[in-house]
Amino acid sequence: MSLPLTTNVPPPSFTDRGFIPQTDDAILTGLQQDIQGAFGGNLNFDDDQATPQGQLANSEAAIVANMQAEFCKLTQQMDPAFNSGRFQDAIARIYYLTRNPALPTVVVCDCVGVENTVIPAGSKAVDESGNIYFSMDNAVIGISGAVSVQFACEIAGPISCPAGTLNRIYTAVPGWDTVNNPADGALGQNVESRQAFEARRTASVAQNSRGTIQAIVGAVWSVDGVLDVFGYQNDTDNTFTYRGVTLAPHSIYVAVVGGTNEDVAKAIWSKKSPGCSYTGDTTVTVEDTSAFYTPPYPSYDVTFTRPDDVAIKFAVSISNGPDVPADAVEQIQTAIINAFAGEDGGPRAQIGTTIYASRYICPVRALGDWVRIITLQIGRSTANQNSVTLDIDEAPVTSAADIAVTIV
Numbered sequence: 165m166s167l168p169l170t171t172n173v174p175p176p177s178f179t180d181r182g183f184i185p186q187t188d189d190a191i192l193t194g195l196q197q198d199i200q201g202a203f204g205g206n207l208n209f210d211d212d213q214a215t216p217q218g219q220l221a222n223s224e225a226a227i228v229a230n231m232q233a234e235f236c237k238l239t240q241q242m243d244p245a246f247n248s249g250r251f252q253d254a255i256a257r258i259y260y261l262t263r264n265p266a267l268p269t270v271v272v273c274d275c276v277g278v279e280n281t282v283i284p285a286g287s288k289a290v291d292e293s294g295n296i297y298f299s300m301d302n303a304v305i306g307i308s309g310a311v312s313v314q315f316a317c318e319i320a321g322p323i324s325c326p327a328g329t330l331n332r333i334y335t336a337v338p339g340w341d342t343v344n345n346p347a348d349g350a351l352g353q354n355v356e357s358r359q360a361f362e363a364r365r366t367a368s369v370a371q372n373s374r375g376t377i378q379a380i381v382g383a384v385w386s387v388d389g390v391l392d393v394f395g396y397q398n399d400t401d402n403t404f405t406y407r408g409v410t411l412a413p414h415s416i417y418v419a420v421v422g423g424t425n426e427d428v429a430k431a432i433w434s435k436k437s438p439g440c441s442y443t444g445d446t447t448v449t450v451e452d453t454s455a456f457y458t459p460p461y462p463s464y465d466v467t468f469t470r471p472d473d474v475a476i477k478f479a480v481s482i483s484n485g486p487d488v489p490a491d492a493v494e495q496i497q498t499a500i501i502n503a504f505a506g507e508d509g510g511p512r513a514q515i516g517t518t519i520y521a522s523r524y525i526c527p528v529r530a531l532g533d534w535v536r537i538i539t540l541q542i543g544r545s546t547a548n549q550n551s552v553t554l555d556i557d558e559a560p561v562t563s564a565a566d567i568a569v570t571i572v
Contacts, residue, residue: 172197176232183239185232192225244365248358256365261386264356266320271297271330271349275313281305281339288334289315289343293494295323296334305339315345317352322501325349326565348563353391354507377416383431384420391422394471394515394556398443407516408555409469415441419469419515421559426450429466442467471515471559476504478521478567479547480528483536493569495531503527504562516556521549538572 173194176185196209199217207217241251253263275283283303290296297315305311315330317323330345356364364385381395395418398404398411411417416436420428429448444467451461480496482488489495499508506512508527513519521542529535543549547568554560 172201173228176235183236185229185236188225188229191228191232192221195221195225195228244362252358252361256361259365261361261365263361264353266355267352268317268320269323269325269349269352270300270314270316271325271345272347273313273315273330273343273345274310275303275305275340275343276310277305277337277341278339279305279307279309281337283311283313283337283340286335287337287340289330290332290334291325291330293329295319295325297325297330313343317349320352321354322351322505322507324351324497324501324564326563348565351501351505351561351563353505354502357507357509359509360506360512379435380416380418380432383435384418384423384428387423387427387431389423390420390428392420392512392515392559394419396556406556409443409557411443412441414439415443417443417469417556419444419471419557419559421471421515428468432468433464433466444469446470469557471557473561474544474554474558475566476513476519476552476560476562477543477545477547478524478540478562479542479570480540480567481538481570481572483538484571485534485536487532487534488571489534492534492571494564496528496535496569497564497567499527499531500524500567501562501564504560513560513562515559516554517560518551518553519560520551 171194174186174190176183178184199221200207203217208215209218209221241247244252244255247255256262273289277283281304283299283305285299285302287299288296289299296318298318300314300316303311303313317325325345325348327345327347330349331343333340333343377395377397381393384390384393384395395416396406396409396411397416398406398413401413403413404411406417409417416432418428418432425446425448429450433450442465446469447465447467449463450466451463453461478500480500482492482496502508503510503524504513508530510523510527519542521540524542525537525540528537528540541547541549542552544552552560
């Protein structure tokens with residue numbers, strides 16, 4: 165005959181607040197009572213770790229408490245406000261969204277050498293920081309003795325490649341003499357952070373509707389490769405100027421960073437109201453291939469804006485000392501670049517926002533006790549201000565070349 169299972173350990177509970185685990189003290193007290201009952205009482209638990217019974221009670225209490233803590237974490241993963249990792253991916257899949265992967269920095273280089281020399285895809289060059297880049301396509305040096313070639317960094321992420329720094333050939337190719345990048349590389353990105361992914365999921369919910377600017381922005385956010393979106397509308401009969409941009413009457417304004425022109429235009433057209441006009445600098449023709457029509461399909465011009473890149477300059481001054489590492493400058497630059505992209509969990513720099521210098525103090529300070537910040541300022545042409553406000557046709561960018569670090 166089996167005996168009923170009993171214990172003095174209080175169980176967890178489910179309330180309107182969700183799963184509530186028991187406290188460690190309550191679990192330990194219950195286990196001590198169970199052990200006392202099993203051995204007839206009179207066991208000494210005054211020094212929990214000094215006796216066999218004390219160690220047994222503590223170990224079992226830790227097992228129960230850890231189990232309840234893990235289950236509490238599991239229940240929180242059902243809430244988009246708290247979930248992360250695989251659970252966040254699962255909830256986002258309900259909205260047909262996937263996390264943006266890490267992407268490498270891409271840079272266009274001038275490759276100089278003998279005419280008709282083939283530079284095969286995968287040929288490598290190295291920058292002044294030791295980062296290796298590989299060519300993305302086959303290229304042939306023309307009659308001018310040069311050819312433009314796209315190179316991608318071997319390491320994904322926001323690795324800075326300022327103009328003139330990718331200047332050494334790593335893989336020798338007969339007839340290929342020199343390599344150099346005349347402009348800064350397009351900064352790569354890390355795997356989309358929990359905060360950034362949730363912000364994009366939240367924005368995408370609006371795409372279930374039609375006609376509103378929120379629905380249009382949500383649809384554009386769902387386009388592969390889109391990194392930033394800003395939307396506004398003028399619902400009046402007159403032109404209207406908003407933050408430096410003049411909007412035509414009854415028009416929508418959408419500024420987009422990333423994604424192909426065709427995909428962005430289709431997303432905008434799929435959600436805008438009939439008869440609505442556009443304001444912007446990029447026009448793409450979209451065909452309506454729905455079942456309502458047969459070829460030749462009607463086509464419509466969709467206009468949106470590709471915002472101008474605005475380089476945000478940083479000037480950081482820290483106090484010197486014996487504990488300051490040799491790579492302090494590189495560490496500070498990387499911390500600011502990651503925070504700029506929102507990779508530290510804070511807000512990323514976006515179109516039309518005000519960027520505050522104070523936003524970057526904590527990420528830099530978090531590098532270690534050796535960071536003793538004297539000043540940290542930002543600016544456009546010169547980093548001498550506490551904030552920078554962007555218009556809605558300006559997208560903020562930065563690179564290591566824009567981040568000056570002084571150790572005094």
